[in-house]
Amino acid sequence: MSEQQDGRSLGRRRFFRALGTGSVAAAAGAVMGAKDAQAYDPGPEETKARYRETDDVRAFYRTNGYETLRK
Amino acid sequence: MARLKFLCDANRCIDCNACVTACKNEHDVPWGINRRRVVTINDGKPGERSVSMACMHCTNAPCAAVCPVDCFHATDDGLVLHSKEICIGCGYCFYACPFGAPQFPQATNFGSRGKMDKCTYCAGGPDADLSEAEYVRYGSNRLAEGKLPLCAEMCSTKALLAGDGEIIAQIYKERVVTRGYGSGAWGWKTAYGETITVT
Numbered sequence: 617m618s619e620q621q622d623g624r625s626l627g628r629r630r631f632f633r634a635l636g637t638g639s640v641a642a643a644a645g646a647v648m649g650a651k652d653a654q655a656y657d658p659g660p661e662e663t664k665a666r667y668r669e670t671d672d673v674r675a676f677y678r679t680n681g682y683e684t685l686r687k
Numbered sequence: 688m689a690r691l692k693f694l695c696d697a698n699r700c701i702d703c704n705a706c707v708t709a710c711k712n713e714h715d716v717p718w719g720i721n722r723r724r725v726v727t728i729n730d731g732k733p734g735e736r737s738v739s740m741a742c743m744h745c746t747n748a749p750c751a752a753v754c755p756v757d758c759f760h761a762t763d764d765g766l767v768l769h770s771k772e773i774c775i776g777c778g779y780c781f782y783a784c785p786f787g788a789p790q791f792p793q794a795t796n797f798g799s800r801g802k803m804d805k806c807t808y809c810a811g812g813p814d815a816d817l818s819e820a821e822y823v824r825y826g827s828n829r830l831a832e833g834k835l836p837l838c839a840e841m842c843s844t845k846a847l848l849a850g851d852g853e854i855i856a857q858i859y860k861e862r863v864v865t866r867g868y869g870s871g872a873w874g875w876k877t878a879y880g881e882t883i884t885v886t
Contacts, residue, residue: 656773658760665763666810667689670833680845681858682865
């Protein structure tokens with residue numbers, strides 16, 4: 617009975633030891649393979665100036681100024 | 688290079704809310720979200736002023752400083768735009784903004800927040816200019832069409848000015864000199880760290 621129990625407990629210990637070693641190895645692999653967080657880089661296309669002084673824009677400036685009222 | 692700004696001439700604003708309506712219509716803004724609002728100070732009392740307010744596209748924008756996922760970026764002409772692909776709807780920007788500009792749609796019936804929405808200065812977003820995807824996420828891109836924000840362009844009393852900061856400041860100065868009074872460029876000190884002085 618006790619030999620049977622010893623055999624069973626040894627088997628269980630081996631199982632948990634193997635499980636622990638496997639978990640540590642998996643965690644180490646995950647840490648080694650992890651990349652640093654990357655900040656969002658919008659790039660030149662998204663940060664380019666969008667404003668253009670078109671005829672529409674010039675008309676807006678002209679009609680909003682008092683200069684227009686004087687003419 | 689031009690630095691794009693908004694300027695509301697509070698002596699001309701009559702609280703008609705046309706800018707608010709125009710913005711909502713132009714960008715198909717959903718219910719419950721206002722990219723622009725008209726705020727009335729001292730309502731019904733002497734010295735009452737109405738100011739049309741939206742995102743002021745601040746220099747050193749506080750919303751961008753607190754965003755945990757860095758979804759904001761500033762363009763070369765000073766606009767503060769954001770990517771809805773990256774935004775997680777945390778709401779930090781709302782607490783940081785001195786103008787209450789960031790708006791959040793209700794994502795579920797349990798009150799969770801969706802992606803942040805705010806004034807884009809009618810400049811769209813990170814998607815391709817004038818694309819369907821850009822319109823759905825950010826609204827129309829008038830700057831790509833060579834126009835200015837619709838709120839300013841259709842202001843009937845010409846209270847709301849938009850465009851190159853130096854030019855609109857000059858227009859405002861001329862107005863103050865001509866009429867002899869002015870209540871200052873609202874929000875400029877907070878947003879741009881400067882004010883307009885008329886001598």
